[in-house]
Amino acid sequence: MTRAPEWMKQGLQLPAIAAPMFLVSGPDLVIAARRAGVIGSFPVTNARTLDELDAWMSRISAEAGEGAPAWALNMITHRSYTRFDDELALLAKHRPPIVITALGSPARVIAAAHAYGGLVLADVNTVEQARKAAAAGADGLVLVCAGAGGHTGALSAFAFVPAVREFFDGVIVMGGAVSSGRAIRAAEILGADFAYLGTSLIAAEESLAHRDYKDMLVRASVSDIVLSAALTGAPANWLRESLIAAGYDPAALVGEKTVMNLGAPEDADKKRWRDVWSAGQGVGAVTRIAPAAEIITTLAAAYQNARAL
Numbered sequence: 001m002t003r004a005p006e007w008m009k010q011g012l013q014l015p016a017i018a019a020p021m022f023l024v025s026g027p028d029l030v031i032a033a034r035r036a037g038v039i040g041s042f043p044v045t046n047a048r049t050l051d052e053l054d055a056w057m058s059r060i061s062a063e064a065g066e067g068a069p070a071w072a073l074n075m076i077t078h079r080s081y082t083r084f085d086d087e088l089a090l091l092a093k094h095r096p097p098i099v100i101t102a103l104g105s106p107a108r109v110i111a112a113a114h115a116y117g118g119l120v121l122a123d124v125n126t127v128e129q130a131r132k133a134a135a136a137g138a139d140g141l142v143l144v145c146a147g148a149g150g151h152t153g154a155l156s157a158f159a160f161v162p163a164v165r166e167f168f169d170g171v172i173v174m175g176g177a178v179s180s181g182r183a184i185r186a187a188e189i190l191g192a193d194f195a196y197l198g199t200s201l202i203a204a205e206e207s208l209a210h211r212d213y214k215d216m217l218v219r220a221s222v223s224d225i226v227l228s229a230a231l232t233g234a235p236a237n238w239l240r241e242s243l244i245a246a247g248y249d250p251a252a253l254v255g256e257k258t259v260m261n262l263g264a265p266e267d268a269d270k271k272r273w274r275d276v277w278s279a280g281q282g283v284g285a286v287t288r289i290a291p292a293a294e295i296i297t298t299l300a301a302a303y304q305n306a307r308a309l
């Protein structure tokens, strides 16, 4: 944790960020994560309206308490995303200490975040994307490595982190199947400053995930994760049991390139993520539904043990 500014380390029990997850991370999870000692985050898309987003940002700023870790807003910067300008106005109003950009260049938010002292992390899947985001002025990079929940990268963390460290001196966050204290320690040893915890926190009591989704996660092991680009057009990791329950044949989805027609484009994306559930290859470490504080404290103890190895 040498390259991150001091304020990013404030209040941390673990060098980790609770990763933003569509239909999973809301204000309760962000606040619980921060209170337990990791950086919290959520994607703008989880707030149905701008008013709701405004209210969530107010709550998150106010509620975690003095000395709590920072929080991050996950923004979509793609040109086709119509709420972007209004969300940029909310950025100036609430000044989240960290902005994590996804689906597009970080360039569109860097000036706005830097104007109030915010730090921008760009989510990337390849070394080429990492170079572009670094050249655009991102302060940090989230390297989404193989095995991640949601839309996943294809590169092994063992290759990706060192390859980016060769040319990038800023903050590196490593994501993808990081679900244990040893894995968090391994991320640091590889050259990352923070680990990105997605799947580990879906079964937190404070997450927005449906109870059946959490129960399925608890039942699942790494062999139950199916990698397919067929549902959204980009490679993502899905729980096999949820694919079957939604009427898909998991074997037929592997390697499938065509995107399935699930209706109007704006509804289709939400429908896919609501009906079919995602998890990363670290799912085997999720053994019960528990408060975020318990999950994080357990990981922190294991991380300290790993540091002593």
Ligand SMILES: Cc1cc2nc3c(=O)[nH]c(=O)nc-3n(C[C@H](O)[C@H](O)[C@H](O)COP(=O)(O)O)c2cc1C
Pocket: 019, 020, 021, 022, 023, 024, 043, 074, 101, 102, 123, 144, 147, 148, 149, 150, 151, 175, 176, 177, 178, 196, 197, 198, 199, 200, 278, 279, 280, 281, 282
């Ligand atoms: C259900 C689910 C939804 C996700 N939604 C988003 C999202 O809205 N924005 C984003 O940047 N990443 C999203 N991700 C990816 C996570 O932020 C993170 O990269 C990933 O979960 C890390 O891998 P892990 O799940 O193996 O810990 C999502 C992941 C999951 C499991």
